Amino acid sequence: MNISKRAQQITQSEIRAMTILCNKVNGINMAQGLCDLKVPDVVQTGAKEAIEMGKNVYTSALGEPYLRAAIGETLTRNYGRKIEAGNVLVSNGATGALYCLATTLFDEGDEIILFEPYYGYHVSTLESLGCKIKYLKTLPPNYEIDFDKLEDAISEKTRAILICNPSNPSGKVFSKEEMSRLAEIVGKNDIYLISDEIYEHFVYDGLAFTSALSLQAIKERVIAISGFSKIFSVTGWRIGYAICDESIISAASEVNDLVYVCPASPLQYGVNQGIKYLPKQYYTDVARDHQQKRDTFISTLNEVGLAADYVKGAYYVLADLSSLPGDDDKEKVLYLLKKTSIASVPARAFFSDPNGINLARFCFSKKEEELEEACRRLRKNL
Incomplete structure (x- = not known):
């Protein structure tokens, strides 16, 4: 079949690719921006x-x-x-x-x-x-x-x-x-x-x-x-x-x-x-709860040597994977998935030139018990 040039330029996102790999190992998906709030x-x-x-x-x-x-x-x-x-x-x-x-x-x-x-x-x-x-x-x-x-x-x-x-x-x-x-x-x-x-x-x-x-x-x-x-x-x-x-x-x-x-x-x-x-308090509570999740997860990242700054908004964090084995960000996130069953996104998905990028994006909008399990796995395996 002849595929159009336009279609050839569209490739599967790293976010979707890591989600698929995560599902294969029944891991914790911190790659995709799935907000784990309860639907009101x-x-x-x-x-x-x-x-x-x-x-x-x-x-x-x-x-x-x-x-x-x-x-x-x-x-x-x-x-x-x-x-x-x-x-x-x-x-x-x-x-x-x-x-x-x-x-x-x-x-x-x-x-x-x-x-x-x-x-x-x-x-x-x-x-x-x-x-x-x-x-x-x-x-x-x-x-x-x-x-x-x-x-x-x-x-x-x-x-x-x-x-x-x-x-x-x-x-x-x-x-x-x-x-x-x-x-x-x-x-x-x-x-x-x-x-x-x-x-x-x-x-x-x-x-x-x-x-x-x-x-x-x-x-x-x-x-x-x-x-x-x-x-x-x-x-x-x-x-x-x-x-x-x-x-x-x-x-x-x-x-x-x-x-x-x-x-x-x-x-x-x-x-x-x-x-x-929904009252105004609903939105206030969402921000407060996610700030607590941010603090919990980023504290753990820094504890295990994956340096990360405390973000000011959204519910993602870019963490430094320099301490992990691998030649680039993709190899490093695959190592992390194999070692901990936690999926993240190689930062090449967010930069025009991936060379020298040793970062991964994690989504910390997870249910409390799942976030705690992710932190436990990081401490245990890294």
Whole structure:
């Protein structure tokens, strides 16, 4: 069979590959971003009720009007900018929302700037559309942006800067000052700022989260991407959304219609019930519990010689595997899997040049007993 050049460029992610290997040994999967929270009762019950009510047919390619309105009202309340239902596109997860918006806005050869380490699916999505990616390195522990280099990287072909805030995989939380500086650069160069904010509720150490939606000066140039996979622990439901100017939403809905037709009707109702009835304390508790999990796991990593900094957001940590046998990060994570039955992701998945990278990403959003078992295995075997 003749496979298209486009298909040949798309390869299995390291995250998925390590998950498959982990399943073969019935190990502890700290490779995939599976949030092990209990799905809130009101969310599960809402989806069941929707099926019983007959919400089993096509919905609008824009998403259900009531869910779009609920998302808009919540973001208006949280970030101080009026978001109407017309500014919201509901799609098949945050990944689907990004694909629809990128397809709508970018042509082949357009340049997009990403900060390294990056989230691999962002790269794969843009490359599948023929976009050219410019990478700007950021370094631990704070992953600060060199704004002079950022401005130098912008050319007449640059269409957007794409960030992940809080960051997967680095755990960086962009400060208010950094977001303001990004807004200045975006406005001056008449480009877009795309902000993947799927981990907006996973912020630690009393830090404040600054959404791109709060950047009033460039509100027409901001595209925020988020969803419910993480905060409601429904990664398999694939309910995500994009927020931006209504004229862009209208065009992106046609892509959504072509690729996905519509998001799942009963699942939209389920997450809407979560938005409607879960108290603010629910989100506070999620952040508090994950900070405790962070502290437990990163303390253990450092104890066994896998040096790691305490991340500020999301629920991943990059750990140094230099002390483990192997010639590169892939061999080292395979050794770790064999030795402990714990799966992690080789950091090559998050860097444009894997040479010299001796890091792995671990997801610490696990049930308490599973996290404790992972810590026990690391102490015993390393």
